[in-house]
Every structure is written in structure tokens, then in C-alpha cells.
Amino acid sequence: MGENIFLNIASWIRGLLDSIGVPLLASDIIMMIVKASAIIVFISLNVIWLVLMERKISAYIQCRIGPNRVGPKGTLQTVADVIKLMTKEFLIPRSADKVIYLLAPLVVFAPPTLAFAVVPWGDGMAAIDMGIGVFYLIAVTSLSTIIFWMGAWGSGNKYSLVGGMRVVAQMVSYELPLVLALLGVIMITGTLNMSEIVEAQKNVWFIFTQPLAFLIYFIAGVSEANRTPFDLVEAESEIIAGPYTEYSGMGYAMFMLTEYASVLVISIMCTIMFLGGWLAPFGWTFLPSWFWFFLKVYVMIFLFMWIRWTYPRIRVDQLMGFGWKVLVPLSLANIFVTGIGMYVYRSIGW
Amino acid sequence: MAIQTQTYFLNLGPQHPSTHGVFRVILELDGEVVVRAIPVPGYLHRGVEKLAEARTYTQVIPYTDRLDYLANMLMNWGYVEAVEKLMGIEVPERAQYIRVIVGELSRIASHLMAIGSYAGDIGGLTGFLYTFRDRERILDLFEMLTGSRMTVSYFRIGGVADDLPEGFIPLLQKFLADLPGLCDEYDGLITGNEIFQARTKFVGVIPPEKAINYSLSGPNLRGSGVNFDLRKNRPYGIYDRFDFEVPLGKNGDCFDRFVCRMKEMRQSARIIQQALDGLPEGPIQAKVPKVIKPPVGEAYTEIESSKGIFGCYVVSDGSNKPYRVHFRRPSFINLGCLAELCVGWKIADVIAILGSLDIVLGEVDC
Numbered sequence: 106m107g108e109n110i111f112l113n114i115a116s117w118i119r120g121l122l123d124s125i126g127v128p129l130l131a132s133d134i135i136m137m138i139v140k141a142s143a144i145i146v147f148i149s150l151n152v153i154w155l156v157l158m159e160r161k162i163s164a165y166i167q168c169r170i171g172p173n174r175v176g177p178k179g180t181l182q183t184v185a186d187v188i189k190l191m192t193k194e195f196l197i198p199r200s201a202d203k204v205i206y207l208l209a210p211l212v213v214f215a216p217p218t219l220a221f222a223v224v225p226w227g228d229g230m231a232a233i234d235m236g237i238g239v240f241y242l243i244a245v246t247s248l249s250t251i252i253f254w255m256g257a258w259g260s261g262n263k264y265s266l267v268g269g270m271r272v273v274a275q276m277v278s279y280e281l282p283l284v285l286a287l288l289g290v291i292m293i294t295g296t297l298n299m300s301e302i303v304e305a306q307k308n309v310w311f312i313f314t315q316p317l318a319f320l321i322y323f324i325a326g327v328s329e330a331n332r333t334p335f336d337l338v339e340a341e342s343e344i345i346a347g348p349y350t351e352y353s354g355m356g357y358a359m360f361m362l363t364e365y366a367s368v369l370v371i372s373i374m375c376t377i378m379f380l381g382g383w384l385a386p387f388g389w390t391f392l393p394s395w396f397w398f399f400l401k402v403y404v405m406i407f408l409f410m411w412i413r414w415t416y417p418r419i420r421v422d423q424l425m426g427f428g429w430k431v432l433v434p435l436s437l438a439n440i441f442v443t444g445i446g447m448y449v450y451r452s453i454g455w
Numbered sequence: 456m457a458i459q460t461q462t463y464f465l466n467l468g469p470q471h472p473s474t475h476g477v478f479r480v481i482l483e484l485d486g487e488v489v490v491r492a493i494p495v496p497g498y499l500h501r502g503v504e505k506l507a508e509a510r511t512y513t514q515v516i517p518y519t520d521r522l523d524y525l526a527n528m529l530m531n532w533g534y535v536e537a538v539e540k541l542m543g544i545e546v547p548e549r550a551q552y553i554r555v556i557v558g559e560l561s562r563i564a565s566h567l568m569a570i571g572s573y574a575g576d577i578g579g580l581t582g583f584l585y586t587f588r589d590r591e592r593i594l595d596l597f598e599m600l601t602g603s604r605m606t607v608s609y610f611r612i613g614g615v616a617d618d619l620p621e622g623f624i625p626l627l628q629k630f631l632a633d634l635p636g637l638c639d640e641y642d643g644l645i646t647g648n649e650i651f652q653a654r655t656k657f658v659g660v661i662p663p664e665k666a667i668n669y670s671l672s673g674p675n676l677r678g679s680g681v682n683f684d685l686r687k688n689r690p691y692g693i694y695d696r697f698d699f700e701v702p703l704g705k706n707g708d709c710f711d712r713f714v715c716r717m718k719e720m721r722q723s724a725r726i727i728q729q730a731l732d733g734l735p736e737g738p739i740q741a742k743v744p745k746v747i748k749p750p751v752g753e754a755y756t757e758i759e760s761s762k763g764i765f766g767c768y769v770v771s772d773g774s775n776k777p778y779r780v781h782f783r784r785p786s787f788i789n790l791g792c793l794a795e796l797c798v799g800w801k802i803a804d805v806i807a808i809l810g811s812l813d814i815v816l817g818e819v820d821c
Contacts, residue, residue, distance in 0.1 A: 163581075167580070167581050167584040167585070168584060168585070168588055169584065263463065263465050263466075264465070267465075267487065267802065270486075333578060333579075334578070334650050336578070337803075340578065340803065341472055342472055342473040342576050342577075342578060343473070343802050343806050344802065345471070345472065414580070415579070415581060415644075416578075416579060416648065416650055417574065417578040417579035417582075417645075417648060417650050417651050418577060418579075418650070418803075419650050420653075420654055420803045420804065421487055421803065422801065423653055423654075
């Protein structure tokens with residue numbers, strides 16, 4: 106059922122373009138635009154859905170009902186919220202560095218959007234099947250540190266500044282275990298191409314051969330997405346909302362939506378690197394590959410939300426200590442063990 | 456090698472999500488580390504003591520609700536106790552028992568709020584909603600009893616306003632039966648959490664001598680291991696008849712103060728159960744003249760409120776209005792050590808320390 110639904114749509118559009126005599130280069134460009142806008146629309150809708158999902162899940166965890174007034178069962182709540190935020194005034198504080206302050210919410214959505222370009226949503230369903238996909242994704246997502254810092258600095262507010270300093274310290278130090286954890290998988294597969302990494306998990310998912318790497322990646326991922334227990338950046342009981350304190354209206358909404366987009370990116374990376382991407386478990390291929398992909402992604406997202414609404418927040422020095430003294434050595438040890446394992450396997454001729 | 460950087464001031468409050476009201480602390484920071492903390496209370500000052508001078512003795516009671524609005528019954532109690540001492544009124548047995556029941560319920564409600572909001576301060580918002588869910592049941596009981604959830608004004612000079620309504624005791628029994636299970640739930644969610652312990656253990660340590668020197672009282676004093684509870688040491692009302700323990704801490708850190716409150720709730724439930732079992736029949740109001748005119752003189756009484764020793768000093772000039780009323784507010788006095796405790800800790804710890812002192816701004820600013 107619908108295994109190739111998206112591929113069919115793509116080839117249908119291309120066929121249509123060919124039949125009306127569009128030159129090859131132009132049709133390539135048009136296909137690129139179609140793919141890009143499809144991804145952007147998809148992320149936006151997904152993020153809006155995630156906000157609602159978080160509110161509902163947090164409500165059930167906290168013995169509440171959650172939004173249930175706008176639309177059937179409250180499903181349109183986020184839409185209403187976004188419309189409200191759009192119509193709100195965008196305040197610029199007097200002490201703000203105007204250019205940077207205005208630029209930050211404009212560009213903040215770019216890094217996660219760029220990341221989605223190389224994601225294989227299903228079998229052969231990557232917008233760009235890039236040879237260095239993993240490398241590209243890590244490089245692009247780490248850009249967001251600078252944008253948060255822009256917002257923090259541009260606001261001209263001390264709470265924002267403290268939040269901004271935390272962003273830089275936290276993101277830079279957790280990038281390291283994040284990348285080192287992925288190295289174990291890359292050593293086994295010998296490729297940075299995401300589709301090939303997924304293919305390599307045909308027999309066994311890497312969560313079973315690299316459990317430590319998965320754990321490290323997951324913890325570092327929670328930190329990269331700035332979520333509890335590592336949500337020091339926007340610790341509302343300490344520094345109000347960190348870098349977003351001064352933002353109002355759509356500027357604030359952009360930061361919030363970006364947070365959910367980065368949760369999506371981290372979950373997708375977990376799925377691809379450790380949970381076998383679009384591969385169906387137990388050979389249940391009667392459901393399309395993209396369905397399995399999204400199922401796994403949403404299970405990961407649910408885990409993120411579950412943790413967020415259960416744990417308190419750790420302190421900034423504990424966070425750095427945990428990152429440098431626990432996660433980094435552990436991930437290095439994981440690489441070492443993986444290397445030895447591979448050497449042993451090769452020498453016994455597997 | 457430490458790089459010397461410029462310190463800066465951060466204005467924490469009066470509008471801030473975790474100062475528990477309109478409290479302000481000016482922090483001098485070196486990076487994230489506090490160099491100096493200057494508490495600035497007073498944003499909620501309403502002049503309750505001065506207002507009392509222009510009201511009759513009975514009319515003062517509703518103002519006491521607004522002191523520590525989270526432990527409203529205990530505030531009522533502190534005031535009427537002083538006037539009763541001034542007039543030499545003997546409160547009937549049944550009224551005494553009802554006072555203990557609602558007073559301890561109030562203590563549980565206050566501690567539930569303290570525990571929940573402390574979990575919120577540390578970053579776990581779910582704990583906040585759990586305790587609120589259960590505090591609601593106490594407020595429902597109060598509404599049944601007085602028609603009001605927060606501003607109860609239930610105590611009267613010489614007794615209480617109304618007898619327990621029909622259906623009150625079964626609901627209360629059910630709540631008491633549930634409470635230990637609920638406490639276990641909070642322990643599982645909040646107290647036992649590794650991150651929570653890492654954030655609160657050995658943070659904001661108050662040694663016993665310092666606690667006494669700063670005149671701390673309530674769970675803040677007992678968290679430091681000083682065994683002092685007015686209900687045991689100088690029993691007022693009928694507290695000498697009940698069997699309960701006074702939970703003590705060891706290290707005097709934020710965690711011990713938190714755990715003390717947790718354990719006190721279970722002890723309060725024990726007291727309520729004993730009071731319910733021994734609840735006698737009889738009048739709920741002593742014979743008191745319509746217009747209360749205490750003889751010329753002064754009286755000072757102290758009760759153990761949920762935050763510490765709540766004292767009330769009343770001076771009478773023989774008229775129907777008090778000449779002077781003064782409240783010893785435990786929250787305000789407990790706050791005295793904040794400036795010293797915060798130095799050397801991080802911004803996040805300032806919130807943790809402030810939360811562990813459990814202040815109510817209505818009481819601090821009076």
C-alpha cells in the first residue's frame with residue numbers, strides 16, 4: 106500500500122514537465138524547488154503538530170486534559186496560537202542591537218530546514234542522496250548555536266546574555282559526544298551516506314550492536330535540543346526564557362518552533378543511525394517504508410517528551426561536568442571497543 | 456589561572472517566575488556565581504498591623520487570612536490565641552479539637568504548596584501539578600466548612616465560626632487514608648530523583664548554630680537538626696494530648712528542609728486522625744460578650760505555623776479596638792539568612808535556596 110506514493114508523485118511531475126517540452130535543466134530546477142517547498146511545508150506542519158502533541162502528552166502526564174476547545178478535541182489549538190502570535194506586536198527593546206535582534210528569528214529556522222535535505226524519509230526517498238550526509242547534517246545543525254547567541258546578544262538583556270552564554274557552553278561541549286557516538290556506527294558501516302547506513306542495518310539494528318553509542322547520542326541529543334533535564338538555556342525558573350526573553354509575537358514563535366524542529370532532527374538521526382531508518386521490523390513490509398520511519402521517529406519524540414515532563418533540571422556546572430567527564434570518555438571508550446571488535450571480527454574472517 | 460572579569464548586577468524580581476511572589480533580590484554576579492545578594496522585600500506591604508488599629512478585635516481576623524494565605528487557618532489561630540490570652544477566655548473542648556483539625560489541614564496544604572513549587576523551581580513542573588491536585592481536596596474541605604477556599608476567617612475569639620458540616624468527616628477520613636500513598640508518589644517523583652538530589656543536597660547549608668543565631672524556626676530550623684517545635688516544647692491549645700514525632704534533618708541543606716516538610720505532612724495526618732477519634736460533642740464557642748473589650752494590658756502568644764513560629768502581640772487600651780497589633784512573621788525572619796546563604800553559589804542555586812526557605816510574600820511584607 107502506497108510504498109512508492111511519493112516517488113510516484115515525483116516521477117509524475119517530471120513526466121508532466123517532459124511532456125510539455127521543458128528542457129532538462131529547467132525541469133531539474135523545478136523538481137528541486139518542489140522538493141524544497143514540500144520539505145518546508147512538511148516540517149512546518151509537523152512542528153505545529155508536535156507543539157500540540159507536547160501539550161497533550163504533558164497534560165496527561167500531569168493529570169490534566171490539555172487543550173480541548175479549538176477544533177475537534179483541541180487539534181487546532183496550535184494553529185490558533187500561531188495566528189495569535191502573528192498578530193501580536195513585535196517589540197524591539199531600546200537597548201537592543203537592532204540588526205542582530207531582527208536577524209536572529211529570521212534565520213533561526215534555516216539550520217534544521219537545511220538538515221532535512223539529506224534525510225531519507227523512506228526507501229530511496231532522500232531529497233538529496235549525499236555521500237557525506239551525516240557529516241553535512243552535523244555541520245549544519247551546529248550552526249544554530251550562533252543564531253541563539255545572536256538573539257541573546259542582540260536583546261541587550263542580562264537574562265538573555267546569561268542564557269546565551271549557556272547556549273554556547275552547552276551546545277559546543279555536547280556536540281563532541283554527539284559526534285563521537287555516531288563514529289562507532291560510521292566505523293562499522295564505513296560510509297557517511299545515510300541511505301547506505303540504513304541499508305547496513307538490514308540484519309540487525311545498530312541499537313543492539315552499539316547500545317552505549319545510542320545512549321550517549323540520545324543524552325547528548327536531549328542537550329542539543331535544549332530540553333529538560335538540559336534545558337538550562339531557557340530555564341524559566343531561573344532566567345525567564347534565556348535568549349528569547351525579549352522576543353514577542355512571531356519572533357518568539359520562530360524560536361519555539363525551531364526547538365521542535367531540532368527535536369525532530371535529533372529523533373530522525375536516532376532513527377536512521379540506530380533504529381534501522383525505514384526498515385520494517387520482523388519483516389513486516391506490508392506497511393510502506395515511510396510509515397515505519399515516522400513511527401520510529403514519533404516513538405523517539407515521545408521519549409523526549411516523557412523525559413521532559415518527568416525530570417527536573419540540572420545545574421550548569423553539573424551539566425558541563427557530566428558532558429566532559431562522563432560522556433566524552435565513554436564515547437571514546439566506545440570507539441576503542443568498536444575498533445577492537447571490528448579487528449577481531451575481521452581476523453576471524455567474518 | 457583565573458581570569459578576572461567584571462562583575463555585573465542582575466535584578467531578580469520583583470516580577471520573576473520563581474521568587475514566589477513580588478520579592479526582589481539584587482544579585483552581584485561574576486559570570487554565574489553570586490558575589491553578593493541584596494534581598495529587597497516590601498513590595499506587598501499592605502500595613503496590616505496599622506489597619507488592625509482601626510478595626511474592632513473581631514474585624515482583624517479576616518486580615519490575618521491574608522498574611523500567610525497558604526496556611527490561613529494557622530494565621531487566624533495565632534491572632535485569636537493572643538486575644539483569648541488577653542481576655543482570659545477558656546475555649547471549649549470541641550472548638551479546640553476542630554482548631555487542631557483545620558490547623559493541621561492548613562499545614563498540610565501549605566507544605567503541599569511548598570513541595571510542589573519547589574519541584575517547579577528545580578525545573579520539574581509535573582511535581583507542581585501533582586501537589587496542586589491534592590491540595591485542591593483540602594481547599595474543597597475548607598470551602599465546605601467556611602464557604603471560602605483561601606480567605607477562610609474561620610476562627611472566632613473564644614471558638615470557631617461554625618460546626619463541622621455534614622459529610623465533612625467522611626471526606627476528611629478519605630483524604631487522610633489517601634495521604635500516605637500520595638506522599639509516596641511525591642517521594643517517587645521528586646525526592647528520589649537523582650537530579651533533584653544533585654541540585655539540593657549540600658546546597659545552602661545552614662549549620663545548627665547559625666540557624667539559631669539567625670532565629671530561624673519551623674522546618675528551616677529543624678532541617679538543620681535542631682529539635683524545636685512549639686507543639687512539643689511549649690504545647691499550646693491541646694497539643695500535649697497528641698502523639699506525633701518531630702522530623703529532623705541532618706545536614707541543614709535544601710534537601711533536608713524539603714524532606715522535613717515531606718515528613719511533617721505524614722505527622723500532621725497522624726494528629727488529625729487522633730483529633731478526629733477524640734472529637735467530643737459540645738459547644739464550639741465560649742461565652743464571649745457581643746462587643747469584645749479586653750482589659751487594659753498586653754499579651755504575646757506564639758504558635759507553630761507551617762513556616763515557623765508565628766507570634767502575635769496585642770496591646771489593649773480598654774476600648775473595642777486594639778491599641779497595637781504586631782505579628783512575628785516566620786517567613787520574614789527566615790529570610791534573614793538569604794543574603795549570606797547565596798554567596799558563592801550559582802543563579803540556579805539562588806532559586807533553590809530561596810525556594811527551600813519557603814516564604815510567602817503576604818507574610819514577609821505583612
